[in-house]
Amino acid sequence: GEDVEQSLFLSVREGDSSVINCTYTDSSSTYLYWYKQEPGAGLQLLTYIFSNMDMKQDQRLTVLLNKKDKHLSLRIADTQTGDSAIYFCAGKSGGSYIPTFGRGTSLIVHP
């Protein structure tokens, strides 16, 4: 099955860019996701990318996918204190209805 790995912590200064990295093992992963979890809240989909894409941009968010290295990254431009949360990478193959999640990266934004 799919295995998804992420670094556990990232600390950035407000206004800087944040880059959160993720690696996955299943080369048949067709859909890759970034979910955000704020304290006391459920996970919420931030953005996603299909495996036939290399990059997707959505306002301050840029997702890069390197299929050869099975590496996914999420860049947040102009990071704000409200971006402080846990960010989960998840992958799903086309034949499955069940996403597999990483352990999450805790993003701390300080003034």
Place this chain on the structure above:
Amino acid sequence: DTGVSQNPRHKITKRGQNVTFRCDPISEHNRLYWYRQTLGQGPEFLTYFQNEAQLEKSRLLSDRFSAERPKGSFSTLEIQRTEQGDSAMYLCASSLANSVTGELFFGEGSRLTVL
């Protein structure tokens, strides 16, 4: 609010007791998932329903765990003879079968503490 609703939000119980959690998905969503999340970990898949049919169960779902979705709407997750290792956040999510993105919509979770 028409999001995914979970009850109770918190449950403290003694080891050996039974507990039941309820999930009300978004009304038109035909897929429903249960995940478990422990401190410092990501959500781990437990089981998944399409309508009332339970289509897949994880090896994590021991015999003490049972989930139902009798009318294809709300679902319950029961844990019998709870153990301290069952302490976790139990997350419910729902989705549309014909969703292009496969996005899951999560509830806020039910936190279980077993003493």
